[in-house]
Amino acid sequence: MRPMHHPMLPSDKDAVAGLSLTAGLTRRVWRFSRSYHPRVAGFLAIIVAEALLGLLPPLLIRQILDHSIPSKDRTQVSVLAAVMIGAAVLGAGLSLAERWLSAAIGEGLIFDLRSRLFDHVQRMPIAFFTRTQTGSLISRMNNDVIGAQRAVTQTLGSVVSNVVVLLTTLVAMSLLEWRLTLLALLLLPLFVIPAKRVGRRLAAITREGFDLNASMNTTMTERFNVSGALLVKLFGRHEDEQRGFTDRAGRVRDIGVRSAMYGRVFLTALTLVGAVGAAVIYLVGGHLVISGTISVGTLVALGVFVTQIYNPLTGLTNARVDLMSAFVSFDRVFEVLDAPNPIVDRPGAVELTDPRGEITLDDVWFEYSSGAEVSIASLESEAQHATSDRAGGPVLRGIDATIEPGQLIALVGPSGAGKTTLSQLLPRLYDVTTGAIRLDGHDIRDLTQTSLRAAFGVVSQDPHLFHDSVAANLRYARPNATDAELEAACRAARIHETVASMPDGYATVVGERGHRLSGGEKQRLAIARMLLRDPAVVILDEATSSLDSENEAAVQAALAEALHGRTAIVIAHRLSTITGADQILVLDEGRLVERGHHAELYAAGGLYADLYRTLVRGEASLT
Ligand SMILES: Nc1ncnc2c1ncn2[C@@H]1O[C@H](COP(=O)(O)OP(=O)(O)OP(=O)(O)O)[C@@H](O)[C@H]1O
Ligand SMILES: [Mg+2]
Incomplete structure (x- = not known):
């Protein structure tokens, strides 16, 4: 009998090859x-x-x-x-x-x-x-x-x-x-x-x-x-x-x-x-x-x-x-x-204690690796696998930067510039292709992943919540947090009132991926969760989509509290965050094209000035 052939299935040859093993x-x-x-x-x-x-x-x-x-x-x-x-x-x-x-x-x-x-x-x-x-x-x-x-x-x-x-x-x-x-x-x-x-x-x-x-x-x-x-x-x-x-x-x-x-x-x-x-x-x-x-x-x-x-x-x-x-x-x-795991603790990796939050980027180049290096062909879809070996080219090209403890950094740039990618390199979600990232003077690849990640609090563009109660989702950051601590974090993130008004308060189960919350509520809850972790460095990927004017003020207040006394890297789409930053890094096509304060960058009349004018127009139309 002839087997049925389908592009997604292994052929007879594969099956027999498997058997000869x-x-x-x-x-x-x-x-x-x-x-x-x-x-x-x-x-x-x-x-x-x-x-x-x-x-x-x-x-x-x-x-x-x-x-x-x-x-x-x-x-x-x-x-x-x-x-x-x-x-x-x-x-x-x-x-x-x-x-x-x-x-x-x-x-x-x-x-x-x-x-x-x-x-x-x-x-x-x-x-x-x-x-x-x-x-x-x-x-x-x-x-x-x-x-x-x-x-x-x-x-x-x-x-x-x-x-x-x-x-x-x-x-x-x-x-x-x-x-x-x-x-x-x-x-x-x-x-x-x-x-x-x-x-x-x-x-x-x-x-x-x-x-x-x-x-x-x-x-x-x-x-x-x-x-x-x-x-x-x-x-x-x-x-x-x-x-x-x-x-x-x-x-x-x-x-x-x-x-x-x-x-x-x-x-x-x-x-x-x-x-x-x-x-x-x-x-x-x-x-x-x-x-x-x-x-x-x-x-x-x-x-x-x-x-x-x-x-x-x-x-x-x-x-x-x-x-x-x-x-x-x-x-x-x-x-x-x-399946090999390319990101593992180096032998003799050191434990990072009491991080100060000083970050240096030293000629960082990054390219997303091809499929063969990071995954298993048979677990991917056929269409994806066919493209997996096409090199995407560098996404970050020679980034040099120093971030002092306690600074607020605004990362700005057009869509696809590499902002999210750069933020993901810091907690080692990906490893740099060449160059190095240092935290408090240690190459992050010399630190244990657990202690490195404990230093970071990340609120991503699209925060994820588990299908569980609000309290359980918050305690994911700190399992032994008391009810009072949960409430304090939620008050700081300006989400306590919302949670308290839910049918079961903190015991309310949020649907899968938090689909029972609005985008802004979800982000504030993610900020509360991050605060419970009390990290030295905060990475915030502001979602442009949650920028409705009603939530804006609440999120803004939550941010001010969240970022106080910490090193903060904010991928910013809000004017107030950007203009208040200690340092603005402007990314374009993977390159760091401009850096400095708002006033000097605006005066220079480059890419930042363009982006800023676009934002001003956008916010004007919102109000
Ligand atoms: N997992 C991935 N694998 C391969 N390429 C990726 C991956 N994630 C992002 N890229 C590519 O890397 C480039 C930078 O993406 P990144 O998400 O860092 O942009 P961004 O600056 O955060 O954009 P936005 O403002 O739209 O969020 C893009 O060209 C994108 O297509
Ligand atoms: Mg992004």
């Missing part, structure tokens, strides 16, 4: 599951014991048929039957123990993989998140993690059990009657040859299914958050969204049917071969019994054994398939765990 992967999985090895050993020992126990009943039956019954030995019949019961009870106990061990191992592995993934992913630099599709990432944490644990418990267990059952049964059979055993084995190639092919196809289908699931997840996480839902509605795209989604859901359905049919056709063929095998044993064995070569008991025991070798064979061929798809999952989980 299994040798290295096996070692990796082995190392990863090291702490479970004692339990795995116990689990496997139980499986072997169960397999050996399975040999007992046919041999007991043979004994009853060939010896107890002909010699009319009633005691022996009772004893043998009792042994059968004992074996069954022991088998039941072993099966419970086996299940407990496999569940403990499997769930433990899921836990390990999940917590490692979570830890690794949340430490990734911001560039990783700007490129990654959230839904795909979540899918790795759910579906693939579960797929991976199956490799270790279900699949490994069934492989071992089947191998042991197969070998011991074959040994028992050949001891009973080697010619009939050979006969049964002649049918073996009928199992093994198609199994290989089906295994490969099924693994490819599984990978395709996981990718489609991930892409559905992405659609849901993007469309079912407030901003996404708003876009869909305002642009009336329901029909198209529905079409795109059902297209993928439909392909998941088709894949499900295909893989079910692959599995079942194969299973049916095997059952058929098994039945034929048993018939052949009885055909040939029956004649041998009539001619007196073997006993009835031996034939019956062989008849039972022969079904016991075809079952594990079926299991083994399926195990191959399961193992391959489980390894696909492991592969995908490791892919995320292996």
Whole structure:
């Protein structure tokens, strides 16, 4: 059957390339599951014991048929039957123990993989998140993690059990009657040859299914958050969204049917071969019994054994398939765990204590790096990945500046000049490409990230709030803040009255990303949150959109309070902030083109004078 091709999906070639990794992967999985090895050993020992126990009943039956019954030995019949019961009870106990061990191992592995993934992913630099599709990432944490644990418990267990059952049964059979055993084995190639092919196809289908699931997840996480839902509605795209989604859901359905049919056709063929095998044993064995070569008991025991070798064979061929798809999952989980993190603490990084807030920029150049360096291709969308290696060129070009503790710096410049980018370099959301940024004389790359970030309070252009109460959102900045401290911060940020008038006050839950608040309210709440952190340096990216005249005065007052006694870098769109700044830095196309006070820059009649006149016109039209 031809696979369906789609630009977003890995081709057959990818799937097979993934499968050829299994040798290295096996070692990796082995190392990863090291702490479970004692339990795995116990689990496997139980499986072997169960397999050996399975040999007992046919041999007991043979004994009853060939010896107890002909010699009319009633005691022996009772004893043998009792042994059968004992074996069954022991088998039941072993099966419970086996299940407990496999569940403990499997769930433990899921836990390990999940917590490692979570830890690794949340430490990734911001560039990783700007490129990654959230839904795909979540899918790795759910579906693939579960797929991976199956490799270790279900699949490994069934492989071992089947191998042991197969070998011991074959040994028992050949001891009973080697010619009939050979006969049964002649049918073996009928199992093994198609199994290989089906295994490969099924693994490819599984990978395709996981990718489609991930892409559905992405659609849901993007469309079912407030901003996404708003876009869909305002642009009336329901029909198209529905079409795109059902297209993928439909392909998941088709894949499900295909893989079910692959599995079942194969299973049916095997059952058929098994039945034929048993018939052949009885055909040939029956004649041998009539001619007196073997006993009835031996034939019956062989008849039972022969079904016991075809079952594990079926299991083994399926195990191959399961193992391959489980390894696909492991592969995908490791892919995320292996993603390199370029922003890590340097060995011997120092803790910054009592920051003063003196900042120097020393010939800072910055360029957003290409996708390959910061993300995983399979977690990006195809369109994005295609453009990922196109270099964007430098966004900041040779910035030199010194900011004294306690100064208020206004960063101004046209849209796209690099203001936000520059502000993000300070707390090391990105690393400079060349040059250096120093805080209190330390290169920020020599400081621990935790202590560096503790020195900064950032209020971004579009502040984010979690879907939680106002108080919980504020305490994100300082978990042990008292109610009084929350209120003080909110009063300073001129948002206390608003919060107090909400239905549940500070316990009011703000919707996802704060969608129950106006833009200005959200920004003031973000300022309050930042104040709770009490940072040495404040970075404020004023949002032009929240500049309505009613909020203006409140935000202005909040700012004055927030910036008092701290180094402040404000990406300013408000005249009052700009004119009151100790130093104005004018950025244009990544270059620092002008710097100084309002009066001198305005008098110089350059880019700043132009920007200023535009702002004056804008504010005049507002009032
Ligand atoms: N994550 C990113 N990856 C690649 N390029 C980016 C990224 N973020 C911003 N850029 C580019 O860097 C340049 C500077 O963007 P930046 O956001 O710093 O501008 P800005 O001065 O803050 O503009 P605005 O006033 O509109 O907020 C722009 O050309 C932008 O396209
Ligand atoms: Mg910006």
